Amino acid sequence: MLRRILLVDDEAKMLSALQRQLRGTGYDVLVAGSGKEALEILATTEVQVVVSDVRMPEMTGDELMTRIKRQYPDVVGILLTGYAELNAVIRVLNEGAVFRFLQKPWEPEALLDCLHDAFVNWQEKQQVNDQHTYLENHEHALVETDAEGRALYVNQKACQLLNVNEDITGATLEDVLPMLRPEQLLYLASGEQRQLEVQSVTSGQMLRISCQALNSERRMFSIEPLFELDILAIPELLSRQELLFQLDRLILGTDEPVTAIYLDINGFRRFNDSLGYQQADQLLAMIATELLKGKPEGASLGRMSGDEFALIFSGPVSSADSCEQLEEMLLPFRNLIHFAGRELHVAFRVGYACSPADGRDAGELLRNAQVAANTASRGGSRTIACYQKHMNSHDSEFVFQQSDLYRSLERDELFVLYQPKISMRDGRIAGAEALIRWEHGTKGVISPTEFIPMAEENGLIDPIGNWVLAAASAQKRIWEAQQLPDFVLSVNLSGRQLEDDTLLDRVSDLIKQNALHASQIELEITETFLMQDISHSLGLLKGLKALGVRLAIDDFGTGYSSLNYLHQLPVDTLKIDRSFITGLGQNREAYELVKNIIHLSHDMGKQVVAEGVETRDQLDILTELQCDEIQGYFFSPPVSADRFRALLENQPLIMLDVTTEGSVPSRI
Numbered sequence: 001m002l003r004r005i006l007l008v009d010d011e012a013k014m015l016s017a018l019q020r021q022l023r024g025t026g027y028d029v030l031v032a033g034s035g036k037e038a039l040e041i042l043a044t045t046e047v048q049v050v051v052s053d054v055r056m057p058e059m060t061g062d063e064l065m066t067r068i069k070r071q072y073p074d075v076v077g078i079l080l081t082g083y084a085e086l087n088a089v090i091r092v093l094n095e096g097a098v099f100r101f102l103q104k105p106w107e108p109e110a111l112l113d114c115l116h117d118a119f120v121n122w123q124e125k126q127q128v129n130d131q132h133t134y135l136e137n138h139e140h141a142l143v144e145t146d147a148e149g150r151a152l153y154v155n156q157k158a159c160q161l162l163n164v165n166e167d168i169t170g171a172t173l174e175d176v177l178p179m180l181r182p183e184q185l186l187y188l189a190s191g192e193q194r195q196l197e198v199q200s201v202t203s204g205q206m207l208r209i210s211c212q213a214l215n216s217e218r219r220m221f222s223i224e225p226l227f228e229l230d231i232l233a234i235p236e237l238l239s240r241q242e243l244l245f246q247l248d249r250l251i252l253g254t255d256e257p258v259t260a261i262y263l264d265i266n267g268f269r270r271f272n273d274s275l276g277y278q279q280a281d282q283l284l285a286m287i288a289t290e291l292l293k294g295k296p297e298g299a300s301l302g303r304m305s306g307d308e309f310a311l312i313f314s315g316p317v318s319s320a321d322s323c324e325q326l327e328e329m330l331l332p333f334r335n336l337i338h339f340a341g342r343e344l345h346v347a348f349r350v351g352y353a354c355s356p357a358d359g360r361d362a363g364e365l366l367r368n369a370q371v372a373a374n375t376a377s378r379g380g381s382r383t384i385a386c387y388q389k390h391m392n393s394h395d396s397e398f399v400f401q402q403s404d405l406y407r408s409l410e411r412d413e414l415f416v417l418y419q420p421k422i423s424m425r426d427g428r429i430a431g432a433e434a435l436i437r438w439e440h441g442t443k444g445v446i447s448p449t450e451f452i453p454m455a456e457e458n459g460l461i462d463p464i465g466n467w468v469l470a471a472a473s474a475q476k477r478i479w480e481a482q483q484l485p486d487f488v489l490s491v492n493l494s495g496r497q498l499e500d501d502t503l504l505d506r507v508s509d510l511i512k513q514n515a516l517h518a519s520q521i522e523l524e525i526t527e528t529f530l531m532q533d534i535s536h537s538l539g540l541l542k543g544l545k546a547l548g549v550r551l552a553i554d555d556f557g558t559g560y561s562s563l564n565y566l567h568q569l570p571v572d573t574l575k576i577d578r579s580f581i582t583g584l585g586q587n588r589e590a591y592e593l594v595k596n597i598i599h600l601s602h603d604m605g606k607q608v609v610a611e612g613v614e615t616r617d618q619l620d621i622l623t624e625l626q627c628d629e630i631q632g633y634f635f636s637p638p639v640s641a642d643r644f645r646a647l648l649e650n651q652p653l654i655m656l657d658v659t660t661e662g663s664v665p666s667r668i
């Protein structure tokens with residue numbers, strides 16, 4: 001770093017004398033003939049230390065220092081003074097605008113010492129700044145104090161939580177933390193790491209306050225809200241009735257558009273299961289608090305039911321502004337949420353509707369926003385869905401299909417197709433994925449992407465999932481009896497099945513009944529589910545792993561950036577999501593991502609399967625990246641059990657080594 005000094009004096013003679021003294025010292029020296037000129041230089045050039053004479057026409061040295069402190073608080077000031085100006089010097093010293101003063105005439109040594117100290121001081125200020133940035137970005141509210149309990153620093157979060165003014169430096173702890181009794185304060189300050197739970201006087205909220213001694217002179221108090229507060233008691237959060245009432249008033253009061261945004265937490269049921277109702281309620285309160293913090297100005301937020309919220313405001317949502325605001329509100333949920341000692345991932349399905357086109361009263365508008373949010377989930381993406389008229393017709397069809405789906409099991413309308421996974425090592429079939437289909441009486445074959453999400457919502461996934469497990473296991477037994485080559489059979493599990501206590505017994509029974517090798521059965525679980533609550537997932541996976549089956553993470557790369565957590569999970573295989581395979585050869589990011597996933601997985605001793613491989617190009621890139629297995633239309637679509645048997649008997653499907661330029665690899 002260049003160490004730069006700015007010398008300020010109206011007497012040219014003095015300036016050149018000073019410059020002479022500093023020659024050969026390694027400092028970069030700039031000069032200014034007046035305070036005004038000095039400020040101009042500071043505006044464009046980085047300077048760490050300013051040395052100024054006090055007595056100057058127009059702007060005196062002490063005035064200059066006061067202005068520098070205000071505009072450039074990091075700059076360190078030194079004043080050169082005679083006796084006469086002592087009062088002015090004392091004033092700026094007291095203000096903290098000047099680091100030191102040198103009395104005329106000074107020894108050259110004294111000037112150098114003083115400059116040295118000034119640079120040390122500058123560096124210390126930088127460290128304090130870094131420290132402040134660190135404290136500001138900290139997830140908790142923090143109050144730093146000296147040993148006497150005087151506040152040295154209170155971060156923004158603490159100001160909000162404790163409802164105190166930012167400029168509270170110097171205040172006593174009793175002022176900052178009035179909810180603590182003197183003996184509680186003593187207790188906190190008395191040990192290495194102490195904590196207490198107390199109720200806030202301002203909000204009534206329960207707070208956990210902990211204290212840590214940073215060194216013998218400094219302590220850090222960390223304050224964390226404990227959401228023991230009833231969600232219904234959060235003052236800013238409207239009830240359903242209040243929200244409907246407000247929305248009606250908004251709509252009736254204007255011809256302008258009014259927007260209702262519906263926010264539904266993805267799979268909240270799971271949090272109820274893993275956290276218990278009481279804690280799940282606290283999580284809801286925490287989510288509501290976060291949403292309230294980030295909600296656009298002028299908008300109102302209400303709780304519609306258990307895990308559903310709605311945001312309403314005047315104006316259309318389509319403007320770039322409101323979209324941005326909405327994204328900003330959801331921003332905190334991009335990160336993992338630290339709650340009750342766990343790390344959770346909370347995601348929303350979001351849909352909106354806009355009056356008057358999508359509804360002329362509050363009830364209708366909110367219903368349609370909800371319909372839109374539901375389709376956002378059914379599409380499987382986490383995008384924000386806009387209400388469209390056809391969604392409602394879709395919805396009635398949906399209800400109609402629901403009852404059909406109930407009967408599909410009785411009517412034997414479900415069947416399974418098998419899609420091979422090819423080993424890149426020898427071009428042989430290493431595995432197969434069982435994929436369900438529904439042969440609807442009148443509508444023909446319905447894709448699982450349409451009915452599995454529906455089954456997950458209405459609970460039918462349990463019997464359907466069990467049926468697939470049983471059907472696939474029975475089929476595997478048949479193939480084994482036919483003495484076909486070995487391969488691993490994968491079955492998809494939905495999150496809800498994983499929460500089912502009977503799953504372990506069921507899988508273990510199926511393996512025994514059909515005399516299967518557990519290691520030839522693989523269960524595919526989506527990344528989004530696994531990452532929602534990692535510690536909880538870990539327990540579930542360990543149980544399954546103990547049965548000896550293989551585990552795979554499905555749709556890898558689409559969920560929360562999970563690479564960091566991957567090593568914790570006892571899974572054998574990663575299946576890179578099709579969207580990235582499609583992107584291979586088209587965009588650099590997809591290529592880099594796939595490359596990284598493959599390398600990382602191999603480092604962790606996990607296998608990688610690429611799904612949705614459709615082209616030779618994709619295959620070539622995946623070969624180069626040393627992907628282990630390939631699944632996709634390039635080799636074969638999902639096929640019937642009979643057809644799959646034919647594939648098994650006609651291996652290898654591709655001669656990886658003998659393909660030469662221009663020749664098409666032999667495939668079925």
Ligand code: C2E
Nearest residue numbers: 435436447448449452468492493494612613614631632633
């Ligand atoms: P998934 O687990 O990601 O399955 C892979 C999907 O990609 C399958 O769609 C498969 O047919 C399709 N696919 C394979 N290769 C290619 C290709 O080269 N190009 C393209 N465009 N697509 C390819 P499918 O069979 O429609 O299944 C869709 C989803 O439904 C599955 O996604 C899975 O999440 C779910 N699913 C299917 N069967 C079951 C089941 O038995 N239980 C559960 N819980 N979910 C299932």
Ligand code: CA
Nearest residue numbers: 433492524554
């Ligand atoms: Ca799958």
Ligand code: CA
Nearest residue numbers: 554555575611
């Ligand atoms: Ca997949």
